[in-house]
Amino acid sequence: MNFDLTKQQVLIRDTVKEFAQREVAPMADELDRSERFPLEIIEKLGKLGMMGIMIPTEYGGAGLDAISYALIIEELSKADSTTGALVSVHNSFAPYILFKWGNEDQRRNYIPPLAKGERYGAFAATEPNAGSDLGAMQTTAVLEGDSYIINGTKTFISGGPRARTIIVFALTDREAGARGMSAFIVENTYKGFRVGSVFDKMGIKASETSELIFEDMAVPRENLIGKPGEGFKIALSSIDGGRIGIASQAVGIAQRALDKAIARSKERVQFGKPISNLQAIQWMIAEMATRIEASRLLTRRAAFLKDTGAKFSMEAAMAKLMASETAVFCADRSLQIHGGYGYMREYGIERLYRDAKITEIYEGTSEVQKLVISSSILR
Numbered sequence: 001m002n003f004d005l006t007k008q009q010v011l012i013r014d015t016v017k018e019f020a021q022r023e024v025a026p027m028a029d030e031l032d033r034s035e036r037f038p039l040e041i042i043e044k045l046g047k048l049g050m051m052g053i054m055i056p057t058e059y060g061g062a063g064l065d066a067i068s069y070a071l072i073i074e075e076l077s078k079a080d081s082t083t084g085a086l087v088s089v090h091n092s093f094a095p096y097i098l099f100k101w102g103n104e105d106q107r108r109n110y111i112p113p114l115a116k117g118e119r120y121g122a123f124a125a126t127e128p129n130a131g132s133d134l135g136a137m138q139t140t141a142v143l144e145g146d147s148y149i150i151n152g153t154k155t156f157i158s159g160g161p162r163a164r165t166i167i168v169f170a171l172t173d174r175e176a177g178a179r180g181m182s183a184f185i186v187e188n189t190y191k192g193f194r195v196g197s198v199f200d201k202m203g204i205k206a207s208e209t210s211e212l213i214f215e216d217m218a219v220p221r222e223n224l225i226g227k228p229g230e231g232f233k234i235a236l237s238s239i240d241g242g243r244i245g246i247a248s249q250a251v252g253i254a255q256r257a258l259d260k261a262i263a264r265s266k267e268r269v270q271f272g273k274p275i276s277n278l279q280a281i282q283w284m285i286a287e288m289a290t291r292i293e294a295s296r297l298l299t300r301r302a303a304f305l306k307d308t309g310a311k312f313s314m315e316a317a318m319a320k321l322m323a324s325e326t327a328v329f330c331a332d333r334s335l336q337i338h339g340g341y342g343y344m345r346e347y348g349i350e351r352l353y354r355d356a357k358i359t360e361i362y363e364g365t366s367e368v369q370k371l372v373i374s375s376s377i378l379r
């Protein structure tokens with residue numbers, strides 16, 4: 001077993017770390033307060049190839065592997081978990097789905113602007129009545145002449161108001177349920193497309209999560225991705241890869257919480273000594289560090305399997321389950337180590353505490369991860 005990163009992976013990690021600490025970390029508090037989508041950061045990351053991480057260079061991407069992807073999302077999330085989330089969601093879905101499932105025209109037309117960060121890409125599957133159960137989807141796509149007419153409402157879409165290319169899932173065969181689901185490329189300029197409510201959230205506040213509403217929206221027939229009825233397969237297989245990104249986001253949040261806890265415990269003096277001398281604090285730090293290491297290893301293993309072309313659904317679900325619970329645990333313990341100061345916004349710990357929670361919910365809740373894991377084991 002070899003746990004070492006390659007020279008290229010180390011170089012990528014260090015380059016992104018330097019960029020993230022210089023350009024992203026100083027913005028984190030302002031982005032959280034203003035809830036402003038970090039467009040300028042996305043554009044800069046696009047120039048570095050970070051908006052098309054796993055896309056081959058011939059389509060404008062960086063041509064990197066899933067391990068590099070995990071390293072990049074972890075470093076960005078350490079600096080600002082909203083930026084980490086936005087980069088993860090974009091990379092896992094729009095350009096990746098088009099590369100994996102799109103035809104050559106779709107690849108050439110749509111991937112380069114996404115991979116270069118000129119367009120933000122969104123993934124629109126969730127609906128008010130279809131969350132964990134995507135098969136309960138109600139959005140329809142009816143073929144009329146050369147267009148599909150799409151009607152329906154998507155909700156909780158990350159970057160919804162900013163996205164220019166959106167992968168939309170809709171039923172082309174209502175009777176067939178999940179097997180009647182298809183995937184489409186939608187541009188935000190299409191007639192009948194509109195952004196609905198933008199939600200006021202607990203954390204990752206700058207990610208602009210919104211409804212997307214389609215009213216008799218005509219989508220050219222050639223924008224169908226793959227074949228009619230392949231949508232559910234496309235959604236599930238891309239979410240498997242997305243979970244590596246969310247697990248990495250969670251590891252980044254957890255590591256940041258630990259780093260802040262270590263620094264604070266060494267400088268805060270109570271009873272005449274730094275609180276790092278207290279066993280109660282030492283045990284919290286030991287437990288945080290151990291859970292982070294386990295989460296990181298699970299995440300890298302899932303990424304490694306993806307890179308080799310092996311099945312990795314169960315491993316990605318395990319990584320996301322473990323890492324998201326670790327992020328919530330570490331944010332909580334770090335806040336505890338900060339005492340009353342951790343409760344104050346200026347220390348940046350309460351932001352981690354709020355941001356960590358989403359990792360247990362999106363791209364499948366922890367309960368859904370357990371379903372994926374147990375169904376692989378008990379099959």
Ligand SMILES: Cc1cc2nc3c(=O)[nH]c(=O)nc-3n(C[C@H](O)[C@H](O)[C@H](O)COP(=O)(O)OP(=O)(O)OC[C@H]3O[C@@H](n4cnc5c(N)ncnc54)[C@H](O)[C@@H]3O)c2cc1C
Nearest residue numbers: 123124125126131132156157158209361362363364365367
């Ligand atoms: C900030 C944010 C960003 C998001 N971004 C996107 C996005 O970009 N694109 C997109 O399509 N979606 C997005 N989502 C949606 C997200 O993926 C869903 O919220 C998530 O899948 C859960 O669905 P739900 O909220 O409807 O909860 P529900 O499915 O209603 O679940 C409620 C509770 O029931 C539990 N539960 C449900 N079914 C089962 C079961 N079979 N067994 C055990 N427990 C179960 C759940 O675990 C949960 O605890 C986002 C959500 C948020 C909050």
